[in-house]
Amino acid sequence: MSAPLPLVYASAYQASIPSDHRFPMGKYGAVHALVSQRPWFAKSVLHQAIPATVQQASLAHDPDYVQRVAHGQLTPGEVRVIGLPQNPTVWERSFASAGGSLLACRLALQTGWAGSLAGGSHHAGPRGGRGFCVMNDVGIALSWLLADETLSRALVLDLDVHQGDGTAEIFANEPRVETVSLHCEDNFPFRKARSDLDLGLPAGTGDSGYLQALNGLLTDITGRARACDLIVVNAGVDPHADDRLGQLALSEDGLAQRDLMVFDWARDLAKPLCVVMGGGYDHRIDVIAERHARVYDRLFQAASRG
Ligand SMILES: [Zn+2]
Numbered sequence: 001m002s003a004p005l006p007l008v009y010a011s012a013y014q015a016s017i018p019s020d021h022r023f024p025m026g027k028y029g030a031v032h033a034l035v036s037q038r039p040w041f042a043k044s045v046l047h048q049a050i051p052a053t054v055q056q057a058s059l060a061h062d063p064d065y066v067q068r069v070a071h072g073q074l075t076p077g078e079v080r081v082i083g084l085p086q087n088p089t090v091w092e093r094s095f096a097s098a099g100g101s102l103l104a105c106r107l108a109l110q111t112g113w114a115g116s117l118a119g120g121s122h123h124a125g126p127r128g129g130r131g132f133c134v135m136n137d138v139g140i141a142l143s144w145l146l147a148d149e150t151l152s153r154a155l156v157l158d159l160d161v162h163q164g165d166g167t168a169e170i171f172a173n174e175p176r177v178e179t180v181s182l183h184c185e186d187n188f189p190f191r192k193a194r195s196d197l198d199l200g201l202p203a204g205t206g207d208s209g210y211l212q213a214l215n216g217l218l219t220d221i222t223g224r225a226r227a228c229d230l231i232v233v234n235a236g237v238d239p240h241a242d243d244r245l246g247q248l249a250l251s252e253d254g255l256a257q258r259d260l261m262v263f264d265w266a267r268d269l270a271k272p273l274c275v276v277m278g279g280g281y282d283h284r285i286d287v288i289a290e291r292h293a294r295v296y297d298r299l300f301q302a303a304s305r306g
Pocket of ligand 1: 160161162236238278279280
């Protein structure tokens with residue numbers, strides 16, 4: 001590896017919500033704690049996320065919505081659709097998460113590989129949030145990098161079990177961002193948006209069907225990826241068979257093969273790759289945090305191979 005693996009984190013990634021809430025907020029601190037204890041962590045560099053600004057967030061979202069997020073003025077209806085309680089730590093988290101994904105994208109462009117220990121709030125669309133997503137961190141990061149001409153083209157490969165509908169909507173009229181989503185057709189959102197390429201698999205697909213589909217998808221998008229400066233991967237672990245929400249029924253080994261297949265593909269293309277965390281649902285924080293931490297183990301392995 002030419003440079004240490006950069007990772008991005010901030011304590012603000014974890015907001016304060018009731019511990020019995022159905023969103024496993026405690027996983028962000030727990031993933032950071034687990035990753036910090038990995039033997040490979042000494043060879044990585046942990047960067048502090050800098051919160052995105054209102055101006056940056058307004059490139060991906062309605063500026064009025066961003067202002068209301070920043071001032072805790074969302075309507076009860078908006079809060080209900082998001083599904084997270086309205087409190088300052090939740091809104092601060094969404095700016096930190098966007099800034100963290102932005103920094104991770106920049107670091108990936110500099111070193112080839114990077115990851116943020118949060119992000120992947122892919123259901124938030126131009127006009128507002130939904131599905132546990134207040135603002136779309138990847139949407140904000142790529143919009144900003146295109147606007148400041150750091151990037152000319154990017155590809156978002158969304159492997160979370162849920163379709164990346166908000167990301168698809170944000171970049172629907174942006175030819176410089178290719179949105180690709182591999183998800184479970186039977187999972188939320190029940191009305192799918194239109195990505196540049198969608199592949200919705202049936203519930204219960206399992207490892208071999210999934211990996212075959214992924215392999216075909218990567219072949220299909222190789223030409224588009226070659227034309228891009230950066231690949232952003234939403235590496236949600238909710239395709240796992242034990243996930244409380246996901247229905248794709250992947251084993252632990254299936255998830256590992258998914259990641260290695262994608263990381264090898266990016267390396268073969270010599271394209272910078274940035275990982276954001278995405279979804280993963282279990283009432284046991286230690287279980288879901290370990291499942292996410294293993295994605296970063298695999299990212300380090302891939303980055304170590306150059
Ligand atoms: Zn998900």
